[in-house]
Amino acid sequence: MSHHTGPSLTCSGLTFRWPDGDTVFDGLSLTVGRGRTGLVGANGSGKSTLLGLFAGRLTPARGSVTAGGRVACLPQNLTLDTALRVDEALGIAERRRALRAIEAGDVDERHFETVGDDWDVEERALVTLGSLGLDGVELDRTVGELSGGETVLLRLAALLLERPDVLLLDEPTNNLDLFARRRLYEAVDSWRSGVLLVVSHDRELLERVDRIAELRAGAVNWYGGGWSAYEEAVAVQQEAAGRMLRAAEADVRRQRRELEETQVKLARRRRESRKADAQRRAPRIVAGERKRSAQESAGRLRGLHEERLDEARERREEAADAVRADAEIRVELPYTAVPSGRTVLRTHGLRTRYGSLGETDLQLTGPERVALVGRNGAGKTTLLRTLAGQLEPLAGEAEVPVPLRFLPQRLDVLDDELSVAGNVARAAPGVTENHIRAQLARFLFKGARAEQLAGTLSGGERFRAALAAMLLAAPAPQLLMLDEPTNNLDVSGVRQLTGALGSYQGALLIAAHDLRFLEAVGVERWLFAGEGGLRETDADEVRELLAGEGEFTD
Template sequence: MTSTDHNRHGPNPPGSSVTCSALSFRWPDGTVVFDGLSLTVGRGRTGLVGANGSGKSTLLGLLAGRLRPAQGSVSAAGTLAHLPQNVTLDTGLRVDEALGIAGRRRALRAIEAGDVSEEHFETVGDDWDVEERALATLGSLGLEGAGLDRAVGELSGGETVLLRLAALLLERPDVLLLDEPTNNLDLFARRRLHEAVDSWRSGVLVVVSHDRELLERVDRIAELRSGSVSWYGGGWSAYQDALATQQEAAERMLRAADADVRRQKRELEETETKLARRRRNSRKMDAQRRAPKIVAGERKRSAQESAGKLRGLHEDRLGAARERREEAEQAVRDDAEIRIGLPSTAVPAGRRVLSLRELRPRYGKLREADLHVHGPERIALVGRNGAGKTTLLRTLAGQAEPRSGHAEVFVPLRFLPQRLDVLDDELSVAANVARVAPGVTDNHIRGQLARFLFKGARAEQPAGTLSGGERLRAALAAMLLAAPAPQLLMLDEPTNNLDLAGVRQLTGALASYEGALLVAGHDLPFLEAVGITRWLLVGEELREIPADEVREALASPGDSAGV
């Protein structure tokens, strides 16, 4: 029996929880995501983590009632609100309409004007301070300037996410589900969301995220892996420590299991050698004694039975040892990293790579930009949402015309946009690479793709079926293996929707890249890890700032804001 029941109780009941029992779910193509999953999430802040494709967003969709399980039940004790990963709001709405309070505001205005109709009082209910609460909630999320009458279309993408979160918080839900809420948020907006999570005291909060700073703020980590959930107390650091301890133990078990398999193989081989020697000796003795055939036959049968039992004993031991090794192998996590050699992407130190002169992009706050890049520099474009980082990259890539000024690129260039739409979803991973690398043999392409962790049949997987992390690896492979090889690589928010393993893999791939790098992003730990040499703050001007001032500059609501 399948049921999805979101019960309504009073505000924040003591027993607030969300539960799934014997939950099974599969996609229309037959792919099984969950098979008999049961868990209960109680009060407090829970971070739900797991590899791309493990089913985190699917689980939130099931808990929120947006997806229906094939079997099992889902229930929430209290009211439930869900912030999906891709937030879209009608740009024609006013802020109060997006917050869901426009009707109550109208009723309040009517009552203040002397209209005492019963319907107005029913609309307001007990929510006489709705405007004050709404403005306070907006302020807590850094949206003080949004007001209640402004059009949603005037807000940036990051502000739209925060506005939707404000609408959910105003509902005072007992259970709040957040799916990758910091994606596409600048550092200022992330801080506001971090503070909202810090201050959560209302009931159950479940957040799916790869944002390490956000995950430090939760009370527990739930890891979704192979269709089941494991629990870890504390935030991200405590989870990492626990994983490291588990990995050490798992690796010790694997080493011991390997040694046991080798020992059992050796003992089986020694037993076979002894049995063969015994058979030869027995035949020799029978020949010398000229024993009757019936006696010799009986001895042979007895020896064969004894040998079979001994051989079977050692084969059973070897089989058991192999099973233990297989279990140990499953416990050891696969942290495969991308390691490739790309000598053709190398840029000599003095070579001109890029020049901007009085460039003014068509959109964003940037009024004028001058920039000169030489050699294999690694440059980060940082700034508030709406400042114009993406527009600047698209202008450099020739995908958008500037209002004025000039941009010149002197080396082969490749641009990886946020949407990763450089791949043809109908083609396989290998075919996508072949499309941008004409003349390169199929064997060479497959050899290189193996280094991007697309080995064997995985290189034949259609691009449209890839998870977020797999799609980025495939797109990156297509970029770096293209002909001519890119000596300037531009990436726009490359870690969005990547799990932590994916971020490590991307970092490793970029460590092998020897050309110039221009990256727009908000993920400061990632930018620091790839060895950024220059930090450029995008606002009304393109301003270089010291590395140790980046966090402070981005966390303050100053001129760098695109608001």
């Protein structure tokens, strides 16, 4: 990858393919300038691959990738050595040691070379940590003492300390709690240094960018403003595309009708010509000449109408390509219904093995939709796993008098050796194969797609298959628990999940940090998980916490 002056990212004629021959980009060209850019697109469209090319971790087959200035990248799946000290993770350990030596009177020239002009490196590090909410993190602590969210923010702090000209963030809010998300949002809001390119499906984060670059079918389309402006622009485009498609389909029907009418007229004309020749007893050579002339004329007329029909079909194909086919899940789930007064979950003095919730007394009734929010490490996942019977409680009890299904973050409910249909059949013994296939088609697994092995599915497909296995299970679940269901789902996947849960008539308990999703699925009860256990809260308070107008109190 080459570099030039001025913060920017450019690729020209970029072609990239994986070792198995799968082509991701073929001749892609684009330039990302100063400011905050959100890169969006369906799962598998190549967003993370493009970031890898810009970061220099991947090499194109053809074309060039150019970065103006220093590039820093926060990868999607971050792993840091837990034995590292915080100053080592920040990349300032050597400068700190050199500063300590100089302060102790050691005038070795090497110490001064190590420090360079960075005499305030320690102060800058602490200020940067503080800006990301890591005020209490001491430089001599180890990474292993930090939570997963704090580790992500620590790595971001290390990148910011490098003062990069170009900062790349790949799904940075995955697995971050509300507090860590707020800090990351603030970091994005305050970015003024050069190019910030962020790949994300987090709509709260995408509201904060200056422009949206949508990667679709190997090309990039640009939209000014944040997520809401992008959605409005796409909606306008889709309305126009829908009108063009309807007009193109009408034109195809008209051209087909005119071709058929022309063929009928030509056939009638041929019959009449043969009849007239027979009555006139025209010489064979004259009749043959007339026939040849008529055939040529008919051929030209028919060819003209066929050409018009082909052109109309091409216009229809072009119009259809412009219409987004983000299919939605539409399924009927009547057996999941729960009467409004029925208890679906009750805990008494429940103490989980991990986390800091203390004793939990909780009751869910009827088709309640409940959100479980709070800090990472508070014990939300542990609580769900305990309620699902996967973990034994330390004390107390949990009663679930209705059929329960739990969809964990790891989606390990599927047997990779079975097909999608096989996995659903395993969850719903006694249900006919025809019924399973009919229902799977509603989950967008039609025909041969239902026979695909679970181990070969993409991330989004795997989620849909796991969701189908949960919702189509027998007996039908009347309490469904989901743990961070939107992590790693693209916007289309979140829309599909929202649609499927709209059809679900039982009780929902969802641990998540995506507030827009929680509101979209109709959550009306909010539980905050903290040191003091679970406490009732509401969407307004959670939004205030995210906006920095409230404080997390346990």
